[in-house]
Amino acid sequence: MLNTVKRGFTCGAGLAVAALAAGFIAAAPAQAGLTLDKIKERGVIKVGVGSQAGFFAPDANGRWQGFFVDFGRALAITVFNDPDKVEFTNSSPQQRLPALQAGQFDILLSAVTQTITRAFKLNFHFGPVVFYDGQGILVKKSLGVNKASELDGATIGVQSGTTGEQNIADFFKKTGKTYKSVVIEDTATFTQALTSGRVDALTQDGTDLGLRRAALPNPDEYVLLPERLSKEPLAPAVLGGDDRWLEIVNWTVYATIQAEEFGITSQNVDTFLTSEDPAIKRFLGVDPSLGQAIGLDPKFAYNIIKKVGNYGEIFERNLGKSTKIGFDRGLNNLWTKGGLIYSPPFR
Template sequence: MTYPFSLKRLAATGAVALSLGAAAISSAFAGPTLDAIQQRGVIKVGVGTSPGFFAPDSNGKWQGFFVDFGRALAVTVFNDPNKVEFTSSSPQQRLPALQAGEFDILLSGVTQTVTRAFKLGFHFGPVVFYDGQGILVKKSLGVEKAADLDGATIGVQSGTTGELNIADFFRKTGKKYTPVVIEDSKEFVAALESGRVDALTQDSSDLAIRRSEFKNPDDYVLLPERLSKEPLAPAVRAGDDRWLEIVNWTVYATIQAEEFGITQANVDEFLKSEDPAIKRFLGVDTSLGEAIGLDPKFAYNIIKAVGNYGEIFDRNIGPNTKVGFQRGYNELWTKGGLLYSPPFR
């Protein structure tokens, strides 16, 4: 039986990478996207504009839940959370821009769908946020459920799954609505405040954030129904397995760390652990890194610089932030949620 490359060669390239010591990733394992990133010295990430998920702070430094996964990627590639450049792009423009090579990855609340995979040519990393589509209405409308919106004018963002799902919903229920299709997110949000539309529909997390930004949030209600499943995942161009795997295992590192109870604050303590699984994960045992062509300490570096999944969640969108989300489905599988890391071995 022949293998693409022999185990002996794998071990040899790993050893070379270690002896050079400089690059976080052995070039023998690079793909076109990683090559371009390493030449450029920075990862280009497409994001959105919802504070808590992605927004520049008062110093212009990007902050947010999705932003932190971009920083984690920069740690995997460069061992530097700042070697990443964030640019906001509308839902309509972001996938074509990714395809055209303007971004290396989208971390912008993109839903994984079969059309985007097969027809549009994108691959998705692990789901980082399980969401569902919601409807935000003015309280004064007196509406309690989506079905009450018969005849309503509803704002939708162009190019989103939400645009399609709301059409399905009204078709299914046999009721009528008038869609107002808006590309720009500021204009989209303003349409509800100004009364141009009766309701907005989008990922419910996005609507909850938008609501919290309104002058009078209490004048608006997020209806209880979720019209769809919106698994939000990192999107990359199809055809570059190596880059996809780097994205996959960067996200998994944050989840696995939380499963182990490893945090930014205690990760150095864990370096002393005698547990073989933790030794492998943190790169104390270097064999794993050598085998996969990543810095054996990439997971350690990520947790040290950015923290585990729970820390990323809590810091940006958790109960003690303005956004105030509960973990819900975005909780570890061991606590009733859907987050699960494949084994680091």
């Protein structure tokens, strides 16, 4: 039996039902071009984010930092050539999807998994996957469990509104073992549920759990089990119906990826301005024909790389080996290096 402490807006099939009940599905789609007009009039892009150091968190000065935050700053450069014309607002996984539907955000950069239900039932359109994740399970070491398949009868905390709710149910259906679910909305309460002993384990995106574990005073007392229960491709989400806005999101992300493939960084970008390579000339706007043809500042990619950096720099600065988080690139490496990160051509 599921012991549901706080059940609300859930994902997958559950989410569709909850959304229908709450009338979210009837939300009008964004109209072509209007998002950009609205943003320009307002002078700032409204971005919904989570709160998890490394992905998205305010620093000591209240300035938002993190992997997803950097893509928001890149977007502000494409639109305004100013990385600060973006307003980040924390919204829980349960609240953020209806908030995007209600037009409270222009975009979610909050580790949202791209799923078919969210596309068709919620009318969300997804930009490029910026992080390939998979659902994990974090347990107390004292539980003595080394593999997910050894879990039987455990009490497991799941965060409401996440894909994790459905995935964990699927997982236990497959293993034939039992579990008790405790559904929690608030992100701080979620971690406390494990540290206080209210639950034996937490399940969420593996990266999220890795970040939570790293932030604990005693991380060695917790183990992130090796299995990944699902595919969690995390992508920017916008409301369907405004193709131009979606394309601006797409090519902003692609600019960071293509720059890494070219070997262009925030440090060396100016040395590429004299390159004779026609593809690099187009990419950096030295040849302005591309920017003119698409109606963007021909230097938008140059400006992004100069001020925010390429995909690899964004990854390393926020999550990489030089940080205390210390993630490997893994699937999030370039396709030329065995990963899945790939940009279509800039031409």
